[in-house]
Amino acid sequence: MLIIASYLLLGAVAGLVAGVFGLGGGIVIVPTLIFTFTFLNFDPQVLTHLAIGTSLASIIFTSLSAICIHHKHAAIDWSLALKLSIGMFIGGLFGAYVADLISGETLQGIFACYAIFVAIQMWFSLTPKGTYSLPRQLGCTLLGSSIGFISGLFGIAGGSLVVPVLAFYKINISKAIATSSVTGFPIAVSGALGYLWMGRDAVNLPEHTVGYIYWPALVGIVVTSTYFAKVGAKLAHGLNPAILKKLFSVLMVLVATELLFS
Incomplete structure (x- = not known):
């Protein structure tokens, strides 16, 4: 019962992170699942892959929820999102x-x-100033592929990469955050499919697992994350998240340290 409650709580936190920062929630979900799966005595050789695969599967639903709210605020650059999404889908598969x-x-x-990189980025608000205009379709596809690959490898939606990259290309920060919620969807879909396929023959997987996706955790996370992603997206349009970024960055450093030395 305690484990189920932790999945529900994790989904709520991940949803808020996805909505407020446009990060997709994976940066929270992956380390928490690693700690949870370690506690459950899952095989160390597969538990990190399970955490990442499950994270990507949950982001499919989280990103859809955040997209709805950002779309209502007319903050999404749909044309740009579509240009990037082609490469991101391909990159997500390759990352898996x-x-x-x-x-x-x-x-x-x-x-x-x-995670340490993300913490430093958020603490110092390292958002580059707009310098160049966006590349054409081929350039956007290559850019999306690179972001998709990294995101598929780490089980994230790519917001921590998409937002500063778009800011570098003279995209308004609010529009960049909203657009990153869209680009997280193809990454999550392709990455989840990749982990589902790659893990089909893995040994020592726990029960209730298909590929590298652990369904009890996925369901628990999705139940709460979809609602709290909407809450987070509303907060992103009405609050200054500067203090939250500082607190979140400290948390990320602590989590990363534990992962490195555990």
């Missing part, structure tokens, strides 16, 4: 393929380093 080639321990360490 590469992750399957990496050991669970190494993958956990790589994720921890990425």
Whole structure:
């Protein structure tokens, strides 16, 4: 019962993060699931892959919820989102393929380093000033593929990469956050499908698992994340998240440290 409650709480927190910061929630979901699966004595060789695959599957629903709210505020650049999404879908699949080639321990360490990167980015508000105009379709596809690959590898929606990249290309920060909620969807779909396929022959998987997706955690997260993603998206349009960013960055450093030395 306690484990189920933790999944529901995790979904609520992930939903808020997705809505407020446009991060998709994976940066919270993955480390929490790693700790939870470790507590449940899942095989160390597969538990990190399970955490990432389950995270991507949950982001499918979280991103849809956030998209609805941002669309109501007319904040999404749909044309740009579609240009990036083609490459992101391809990159998400490739990220899942590469992750399957990496050991669970190494993958956990790589994720921890990425979490520290996100923490530094948020603490110092490292959003580049708009310098260049957006590239044409081929450039956007290559850009999307790169972001999709990293996101598929780490089990995130890519908002921590999409937002600063779009800001670099002279896109308003609010529009960049809203648009990142859209681009997170193809990454989540392709990444989840990739982890589902790559994990089909994995050994020592726990019960209630298909591929690298653990269904009890997925259902618990989705039940609350879809609602709280809407709450978070509303907060993003009405509050200054500066203080929240500081607190969140500190939390990320603590989580990353635990992942590195556990």
